[in-house]
């Protein structure tokens with residue numbers, strides 16, 4: 001019997017080492033990592049500043065407790081608040097925990113200001129917010145709820161991108177609207193223009209908090225420290241995780257003082273959240289990522305990748321390219337996508353197949369322009385080889 005529970009659909013590859021944008025497996029084979037731990041290895045593998053920061057902090061102090069002041073937490077929180085529109089940060093260890101904290105913050109704020117009737121959280125079809133009960137209930141994908149009932153009460157759902165439907169579900173009972181500015185897990189879906197602006201207006205009208213789940217889109221991924229900064233809609237709070245620790249488990253909720261004040265001492269917490277080792281990693285990541293020149297280079301590399309993918313998509317009927325910065329999806333359809341994915345694996349370029357029809361790309365933010373071109377060549381090679389084998393009407 002295998003000792004590890006089989007909760008994942010795993011590929012057979014076993015990476016044991018990493019350098020920059022490359023992973024090396026048990027057999028010594030090298031792979032170009034174009035998924036980066038699902039948007040998590042923001043600085044790639046073995047980044048000297050991150051490795052040094054972890055080593056140094058491990059020798060000093062790994063963990064103490066939130067019973068005491070943690071100066072590094074204060075420092076990282078300041079780095080985050082100075083670079084965003086928020087005043088306060090709560091640290092946890094993962095994306096789903098950051099979602100839990102954001103929901104608790106919103107509900108308690110609503111409870112304090114309007115009473116217990118105002119507790120509903122509105123989320124959107126196809127969303128992904130995590131696997132703990134709150135995050136899972138917020139995740140509007142029935143297949144992921146299967147067999148886990150009863151879910152948490154007080155959630156409502158609307159189709160992603162449909163402002164009218166959202167409008168009909170928001171009311172005095174709504175404490176928060178929780179939305180991904182780009183849906184990552186369900187295929188890098190961008191909402192139609194005006195959707196996020198519309199949600200902002202609806203939330204303002206009904207006194208609900210607008211929370212962006214930036215677990216996947218945050219920490220430079222879209223070419224801005226947080227995606228909302230590139231979109232121009234300022235939410236009341238954001239969740240962050242994945243890239244924040246560069247691979248070390250770090251999660252966070254960023255909120256405005258007037259809402260954050262609802263989480264009074266003793267109302268929420270985490271043993272590990274914001275411990276010195278995690279904070280040393282987050283500080284090292286943020287020192288690199290929040291630099292304007294670094295973010296500009298992410299946007300440039302993202303544009304090179306997106307343009308290359310668009311050229312490719314133009315040759316495949318129905319194909320689409322979506323996303324921003326270095327979070328991109330190439331939808332090729334249920335026939336072509338799995339085949340191209342298989343060929344990428346053969347060619348040792350790691351991407352992720354979502355929904356059976358879209359290749360998701362989220363390389364390290366430190367990926368080189370040459371590596372971007374290398375990956376594009378592989379995708380092109382895969383599509384061309386399959387085009388040659390396909391009937392003439394399937395391609396243009």
Ligand code: PMP
Pocket residue numbers: 038094095096097099128129130131180184185213214215216241242
């Ligand atoms: N929210 C979003 C938008 C995510 O993409 C994810 C992870 N894919 C999560 C929450 C959950 O994060 P974690 O796996 O760290 O709990």
